[in-house]
Amino acid sequence: MDAWLKAALDYVPRWIDFQVQHFDQPGCSIAIAHRGEVVLEEAFGTADLGTGEALTPRHRFRVASHSKTFTAAAILKLKDRGLLRLDDAAGTFVQGLHEDAAAATLSQLLSHSAGYVRDGADAGYFPGTRPFLTAAQLRAELALAPPLPAGQRFKYSNHGYGILGLVIEAVTGEHYRDWIMREIVGPAGLTETYADIGLMNAGTLAKGHSTRLPYGRRLVIPGDAPTADLASATGFVSTAADLARFFAQLSPSSPATLLSPAARRDMTRRHWRDSESTLERYYGLGTISGSVAGWDWFGHSGSFAGTLSRTAVFPAEDVTISVLTNAIDGPAQLWVDGIAQILKVFRTRGAPSAEVADWAGRWWTLWGAMDLVPAGDKVLASPPALNPPLAEVSEITVTGLDAGLITRAPGFNQPGEAATRVRDAEGEVSEVWMGGVRLIGEFAFAEEVATRFGG
Template sequence: MHRRLPGVQVAVRSADELVLSAAVGVADAVAGTPLTTEHLFRIASHSKTFTATAVLQLVEAGRMRLDDPIGRYVPELEAGGSPIARATVRELLGHQSGVVRDGAHADFWQLGQPFHDRDGVIAEVLRAGVVHRRNEHFKYSNIGYALVGLAIEAVTGTSYVEHLRTAVLEPLGLTRTGAEYDPARADEYAAGHTGLLLGEDGRTTIEHVDTRAMAAATGFYSTAEELTVYGSAHFLGDERLLTDDSKRLMQRLESVVTAYGTEVGRYGVGMALVTVGERQLVGHSGGYPGHSTQTLIDPVGKLVVSVLTNAIDGPAEDLAVGLVKLIDVALQPRAEVPPPPAGAPPLASFTGRFASLWGVLDIAELGGRLVLVRPTLPDPLPAVEELEVVDTGTLRVAAQPGFGPAGELIPLERDADGRVASLRVGGVTSRPVEEFLRRRPAMTRQNGLGSS
């Protein structure tokens, strides 16, 4: 794990096919428990997409309106004279209500106190809940979503957790997803882990807790696989949960978020909007004490990518965006190269992970082609190179403008079993990682290579 993460769980779904489900690393860095695709992750603000979905279902059923003031469902706000009582459900879902983010006492985010219960949420709003006027600024608010959760309870006459189970999870057959921490399944959760501060090289596990009345904002747990099932229900044309009319409303642009003159995000009604290449994606990130997660959905191209990490500083967004970019490279070559010559060995015989003092590179087969990928870069796309098979022992980098070895040959050496034992990219030799590590000590001295 290049970034020293404990573990990563990832899944990719194309249309109705699960094309990738994988887990690497450990579920618990202290116990050393291997991470599996079945481990449960706290997915935090993904919960907002579930909450918005449940609201739109109630709107479709005529039981709620997006323009209803929240005071209709949480009468204590009206009785207490809070201006937030007039904020609409839609404004709360789109973070345009002006309500405080988490309240003045929010150390539940580092387990210093319990998450707010219903009375606590209402008390925070009544005490100092107004930060901006309605629709003055985009103001991300977990308290706002907690109020929407209370509204769902008022409309349905049942708990938020129970309603989400019957209205959203059961129709999709999701059995490893829930709206709140379930202590009966404690052994199934991946442990949360602290971030690495400057100079630190070890992590501490973080206890799981329930989020009480904040569940509508941050309570959910799931797996990457099940999140791709849920994400596919937001494809246009799939009406298991919502009509396309409602999905378009959730997914359309409500706010361009600009801070200090720079755009930092876009948001719809319960979903973030992200552009990757030519794809217009929706979805959400999630940050919970010990877990960092991201799910991206292409509702038109019918693709879902979900990445779950069990560290508070896990680069889930970078990994998810990088995966989408690599998927698009697989679908569309970055440059044209000649096909392999007759009698050339299978493309798989060229593939592998190789290392030099300058880092790691992968030769991978994508979409029936060979590409060179540098997997440790935050954005892998600029360094992806299309490769031509010249013969059994030679590749060539596609001829393109660039600062790297574009157009140059990559000589290979193979071992007795025909596997690639070394390759030279730009004249620098890379070897399978284990062999590179064996040779690395000699590479740190003048003329060290000659003595190995």
């Protein structure tokens, strides 16, 4: 493993652990793959607030719309085999659709440009007030005219991906779940992934959780509803590690043979811009894409009852990041972006030199925590509460064993002032001074502040 990546992976869990506590989240599971191999997987917090069960990397999550990427890969695999074409009309395979819905092409369904209704007249299956739709119910809803003409704009549709599941069944003569488990999940080498909850024959499901408002506490959401014939849109169950493995294989430059390079390029290129979003993002064929910290990415996100998740591949860096949270307000997108920022800082600066490596640590003042993060030949001082992390830092140039100079910093900080470490009688570092600001360890800080303020 490259030295810069190893150094980054040492800091990522420390930052995520703080963020989980800072945002008062139940739990979070992360995985990072490099060159297709998982190089980090960790879990933080709780799998079920009702029981206090600790979350582990082996807990499965409802990963919701990540399912669309699996379904898109299935369609592209059938195309590679010559069993369908992307310009085939949906009505060629699925009967009973409105004529406009039937005329939409598979490419339009894959790219969410078919104009289909998003979730139908009653989307109560997501909050659990009704069962997920059967094929007959899906066809009945799509017997109505689509809200928009096909090819007009990007318009997300779970119903569209439900129809793609029926297309797979029509072409293969098998149930969607059976075929995709054998032809996509199995060949991808995924052992913790299931096309719907009913197929999960091993492992434990992480429970979902509500927001705190307006209840005053987080409610536990089982998240165990089967998704019927919307499994192709939202049914999948997986782990962060398996998602990282799968998405890494979709990179056009991956040596994996799950799909042809041409199919992977078509899946991951930008077909439609989400022009009315404040986020600069695009949709391909079952993938979302954009850029963060100057690095282009593709991947997908997912939101089920009580969970929020996101996976992103950074092809130029050959890195994949997957973050799964078990609360509906889990900041999975922010944390993927934050991890990417950490990786970029270390990719740019390099692993810490021997002269600065032992400055690493977390220190506290009344204003919160401050992380000292050695990178290259400098020590970066940055609050772990900030996101993006390591984006606005004070930069310390080490001049002696316990002495340094703040050589770069925002004007409201302490540029040009000293950075000093103080050791106790046992020779351990017990304090850090940034200019005139004293920082101490977490437990000493908690005790000191409780004594001062009567806590």
